[in-house]
Amino acid sequence: MSYLPYALAGWIFVVGLYGVVSSRNLIHLAVCLTVMQSGTYVLLLAIGYKNGAAAPIFRPSHHPAVDPVVQALTLTDIVVSVTVVALILALALAAHKESGSVNPEEIADFSG
Amino acid sequence: MIPLQVVIIVLVGGGALAVVLQRDPLRQAIVNSLYALLLVVLFMVFQAPDVALSMLVVGSIAYPLVLLVVIARVRNRGEEATDTADP
Amino acid sequence: MIGFAIAGAGFAALVFWALVGLPDFGHYHWPYGNALNAIATPERHATNVVGITVFDYRGLDTLGEEFILFASVVGVSLLLRKDPEEHVPADEVRSDPIRALGAVAVVLLFVLGLWVVAFGYVTPGGGFQGGVALAGAFLLVYVVGGYRQYHSLLPHSPLEMAEAFGAGAFAILGFVGIVYAGAYLGNFLGLGNAGSLYSAGSVPLLNWATAIEVCAALVVLFSEFLKIYMLPAASWTPEEGPR
Numbered sequence: 001m002s003y004l005p006y007a008l009a010g011w012i013f014v015v016g017l018y019g020v021v022s023s024r025n026l027i028h029l030a031v032c033l034t035v036m037q038s039g040t041y042v043l044l045l046a047i048g049y050k051n052g053a054a055a056p057i058f059r060p061s062h063h064p065a066v067d068p069v070v071q072a073l074t075l076t077d078i079v080v081s082v083t084v085v086a087l088i089l090a091l092a093l094a095a096h097k098e099s100g101s102v103n104p105e106e107i108a109d110f111s112g
Numbered sequence: 113m114i115p116l117q118v119v120i121i122v123l124v125g126g127g128a129l130a131v132v133l134q135r136d137p138l139r140q141a142i143v144n145s146l147y148a149l150l151l152v153v154l155f156m157v158f159q160a161p162d163v164a165l166s167m168l169v170v171g172s173i174a175y176p177l178v179l180l181v182v183i184a185r186v187r188n189r190g191e192e193a194t195d196t197a198d199p
Numbered sequence: 200m201i202g203f204a205i206a207g208a209g210f211a212a213l214v215f216w217a218l219v220g221l222p223d224f225g226h227y228h229w230p231y232g233n234a235l236n237a238i239a240t241p242e243r244h245a246t247n248v249v250g251i252t253v254f255d256y257r258g259l260d261t262l263g264e265e266f267i268l269f270a271s272v273v274g275v276s277l278l279l280r281k282d283p284e285e286h287v288p289a290d291e292v293r294s295d296p297i298r299a300l301g302a303v304a305v306v307l308l309f310v311l312g313l314w315v316v317a318f319g320y321v322t323p324g325g326g327f328q329g330g331v332a333l334a335g336a337f338l339l340v341y342v343v344g345g346y347r348q349y350h351s352l353l354p355h356s357p358l359e360m361a362e363a364f365g366a367g368a369f370a371i372l373g374f375v376g377i378v379y380a381g382a383y384l385g386n387f388l389g390l391g392n393a394g395s396l397y398s399a400g401s402v403p404l405l406n407w408a409t410a411i412e413v414c415a416a417l418v419v420l421f422s423e424f425l426k427i428y429m430l431p432a433a434s435w436t437p438e439e440g441p442r
Contacts, residue, residue, distance in 0.1 A: 002225065005158075006218035008121050012128045014211045019132035021203050027137040027183060031144050034175070035128050038151055041167075042124070043218075045158045048232060051225035054128060055159045056248040057323060059394060060241050062162040065248070066159045067232030068239075072252040076264045079327040079413060083271035086420050089182045093427065097117040097187055107417040113224065160250045161323040166313070169328055173335035174417060181424040 005046035012039030024100045026092035028084050037081055044070040120154050127151075137186075141179040145171055232243035244390045250320040253327075253403045254409075258384040261405075262369060265412060270367045273418045276359075279423045291345040301343025309336040316410040320399045326406045330413025337418050346429065358419050365412025372404055 016039060019032030049068030056065040092102060101106045127147040134140040148171020155164035222228070235256065236248060245251040253261050292298060316329030341349035376385035386400035396403075 001116070002223040003219060004118065005224050006221060007215065008125055010211060010214040010218055011125050013214065014207055015132050016181050017210075017330070018203065018207060022200065025135065027179065027186065028140055031137070031140050031179070032132055032144055034182060035131050035147070037149075038128070041151075041163070042154065045155060045160055045163065046224060047221065048227055049225055050227045051165070053159065055161050055323075056236055057161070057246060058248065059246045061357055062240070065122050065236045066144065067227055067229075068235055068248040068252050069232055069257070070251045071160045072259070074160070075163045075249070075325075076253060076261060076327055078163070078166045078170050079174075079331060080264050080268050080271075082170055082331075082415060083268050083275075083420060085175075085180050086424075087271045087274050087278075089178060090424075093182060093185060093376045096144070098422055101177050102186055106146055160249075160352070162247070162325065163330070165323055165328045166331075169331040169335065173338070174331055177338055178424065181428050185424070186427045195442055 003044065005049075009039050009046060011044035012036070012042060024105070025102050025106075026095065026104060027089065029090045029104065030092065033088070034081065034085055037077075041074045041078065044074050117157050120150070120157055124150050124154050137179070137183050140174055141183065144179070145176055148172065148175070216353070240393055243386075243399050243402075244393040245402065246319040246394050247320050247322060247324075250325045250406075251399060251402060252267060253325065254320070254405045255384070255386070255399070258405070261409070262373065262384075263411065265369055265392065268413065268416050269362065272362065272419055275423055279427050283416070288344075289395055291347065292343060297343055301339065305336050305339045305343070310333060312336055312414075317396065317404060319406045320402050321394060321396070326409030326426050327413055330410040331417060333410065333414040334417035334421075337414070338421055341421075346425070353418060355419075355422060358415050359421065362412055362415035363414055364409050365410075365415060368408035369405060369412070372401060372408065376401070438441070 013036055015031065016032050016036030019035065020029055021054040023032060027041045048070040050066050053064040056068040056071070058065070095107050096102050101107060122146075126145075127150045131140060131143050131147050134143050148167055152164045152168045152171070155167060156163075235252060239248040239251050239256075242248060243251050243255060245255075292301075312329050312332035312335070314329075315332055316325040316326055317326030319329065330350045337353060338349075340352055368437040376387055377383050379385070379387035384405075386402075388404075390400050391397040
């Protein structure tokens, strides 16, 4: 039972990978990519957790707290990944304009 | 591990599967926002309020807006030009 | 799919085997996190250790993340570059209750975003979360008003200048740290009292620079996509890139 959060991280990653591999629509592919990223967030937070500890906000006084470094890495990553997914969607829009479809297999056959 | 953690872990696992198995992009955008809410609860249970706040604003404001505009554009052009809609 | 099933099962087995080697869930014992928890409040007078880690102890990582944000938005702007004929669609929201409630909601969300940014180093929050909430307030104007209100409120070049200003301010504050404190992103203001707004040295300035940049970046992103959405179907061609 103590490996359950790590198993969840691995499960989310593999499920997202399945979605990316078997996708027939570039927009669906971008959302499955975000699912894969959320698996890494769960893994990072699960590593930093401490039993019986609270959040690292020390108001009004000091208490045992979980690891703040992994939380710092995760929270900037969540916001920045929105713009990266937007870049992928802009590429999907450009591909749709060039070839008329958002299906990756049809776009691959299209020669410009 | 407290029971709340076990329950929310199982729900998040199911939510990830639901997002991937939903092939229509418009419905998938809605399911993605619900999955983001489940992740917010998971991050709170892991004692990470900053990360939960970040996922909340991103999953309800940033992702739906960006996804919906792109989906609407692909649909508009898809209906006007050829029939390339994915069932 | 059979190929993926076999490869996926093998990959999943490898991932699970690797993750089993980690310590048990809940038994975190490495020194870096414990050291930061112990010294962050006495040393920097900030009560939100995650916020002070983002802007002070790991400030260089945040600088890199800000420039990833900036570069992605520049990439989207280049990909979707086209000056449209001003084809403003007739999508005014005519329902009065929606406009009234929407005006109240925009103001509330704006104030909430400002509050989340301001107290970033005291309670959970900060430039990244509050910046997205502020961007949400601006984008809500489009949802409850229509394209004309949104476009007259948020013209394009001040937004791009605001985004560049936010990213540049973060980098320049680091150089000010070199001049006054001997290290890049070093602290150069008084430390103040932990738990109040006047604390944590120069982190409030970095906080606000980040909030301005994230908010402007998201609004620019949405404006670019909306510009493409507004065009009639046949009149847009993407930038001719290298082939």
